[in-house]
Amino acid sequence: MNTVIRNGRVIDPANKRDEVGDLFIVDGKIAAKGNDKDAEVIDANGLVVAPGLIDLHVHLREPGFGWKETIESGARAAAAGGFTTIVCMPNTSPVADSPGTIGWIRDRAAEVACVNVLPSGAISKGLMGEELAPIGSLKQAGVVAITDDGRCVQNNELMRRAVEYARMVGVPVLDHCQDYNLVGNGVVHEGYWSTLLGLPGWPRIGEEVIVMRNILLADCCDHHVHCQHLSAAGSVRLLREARARGVKISGEVCPHHIALTDDAIQNFDTNFKMNPPVRAKEDVAALLEGIADGTIEILGSDHAPHAQFEKEVEFDAAPFGIVGLETEVGLFLDLLVHKNRTIELPRLIEMFTVNPARLLRIDAGTLSVGQAGDITLIDPDLEWTVDASKFQSMSRNTPFDGWKLKGRAVRTIVGGKTVWAL
């Protein structure tokens, strides 16, 4: 079965293409030509035709936490959010720190997932931050990155060796930046609202100190370290300076860190509890500035599903995190392209496609002839209302229920096959 996508605005940042035209998929791959005979014809008039979007920061919860999300439901949520490729984090049970677990995830994904699921592996055994996981074997088993996400290696010597070793193996290191001593039992941004509400503060410096550490290690080891879910103004400044010097360091921003500020926590709603926490106006401004000037070149969701009964507890007892896959594209389009005019649409697509693909060294994120037919159709001006009860994800822990957004993905095509359509 072949596919022809007619009359869309084809945006392919890797090939510097932005024009109204047709796109052909033949035998599941992007082709230079095709015809309507025996083909599914999709009218993309008024829509953007983009390379399939990539989210490099997703928690699929399997193995071990299938009541929050499964590989199958998480992949459906990704498809509904416009993603054709997602990278799942290793903080499962068991932890994805062995080739066996990586193999299980890949087998399971091949069986049930409607999008491409790429596993990441742990940096340290059991995410304990004490000894290296078998990074070479993990790479051979198919991981695209290593990370202790959810945790952060505190031992700088171990982290240095991990970065050195990862360079040899050829996988990027992703890091959740959190200094445990500085953060302590912090649950919300340390500032006015934490002071007012008496909630333990999670200070900016708890992130910035590790961003600085990672810059030094990336420089010292000449290898790529990517700082996940950045939240603090100082992190952006550190990154900007280091990148100007050519250090192999990058950062990612999640929608909630630009959509929300810490005043959102005043009703103790645990759907506003995430790690790192939502911060102050000046942090949002700095993140937007970093996105505008290219300091930040990758976007992610940190999709973190939790069941209602887990989230519906005392604020400081609740798990961190929110679901994000199904609101991510809408929020970024609405906030970055429409409301704040931080960037234009082609750059947003670049941040979701070729940029993460380069970091992960995967053959994806472009519309080059011969590539897998992974395509996302986007209606950048569609106005819609978030309805958590309709999520494909098994979990509903979102602070954005009821938000009115402009722009969303309307069709997701993986290997030439439509896996989701609005």
Place this chain on the structure above:
Amino acid sequence: MSSEIRWQRKDLLGIRELSAEEITFLLDTADAFKDVGTREIKKVPALRGKTLVNFFVEPSTRTRTSFEIAAIRLSADVINISASSSSLIKGETLKDTAKILEAYHADLIVIRHGSSGAPQFLAQRLKSSIINAGDGAHEHPTQALLDLYTIRSRKGAIAGLHVVIIGDILFSRVARSNIFALLKLGAHVTLVGPSTLVPREFEKLGVTVSHKLDEALETADVVNLLRIQHERQRKEYFPGIGEYIRLFGLTKERGRRLKPDCLIMHPGPINRGVEIDSELADGPQSVILEQVTNGLAVRMAVLYLCGGIATP
């Protein structure tokens, strides 16, 4: 008592959401209950037939006892549940425990909890009246009300007074509720303590932050001393008890700087010789025991108003 002001709240969750009028109304209502404890029959029928649950997830003797006596004097039936006797330690969630209390038709639930926002959590989910008896480092509204009641009964008014709160402000719910209440009623508030326990962020609330106790004491109309946690629990925050006393302890020598009519207050329990010298705690300026007595009247007023009964 003003007849226009109506108490509209089923819950008392904190001071921050109250207006100055509501606070004054609560204090006036407490006045009406003040005498009950000195009568031969220490009981009024205001809450007869109502069930009050003292739900203390974090240990407390003083506040729990005060609420219990207040409820008994209002003729309510009182059940005490503590963390060790509740199913919370068996893994039951707060929501489930609370739903069970509601299924017993508890009219009022007085909650003490280590997590900020736990009373809000209950109030959003239950029809019962929820009274906050202290949540995390957030609020302890009845403590602030009894402090204000004590100040008002001694000084006549709150507005214009200089109140100095000394000690571990960062982790203190008593401090926060006092700050909110005092500012709403027009007092000037100075917070004094180590910079690690009195962060500058507090200035945004409208108070003065100082680390010089001697200066602050000279103009104080009221000093309120907070219990300082043992150094084992706060070892990153200050070097030790000895240094704390040297810099921030209300010693006898420092006591001489106080104006003669300055009130000395403490929410208890006192660490004698740490935040306050023993002689000062028992001296003529101390109103520490009055606070305890006034606490009963204030809590009766709170239970009575939130319990939704007509004016006595």
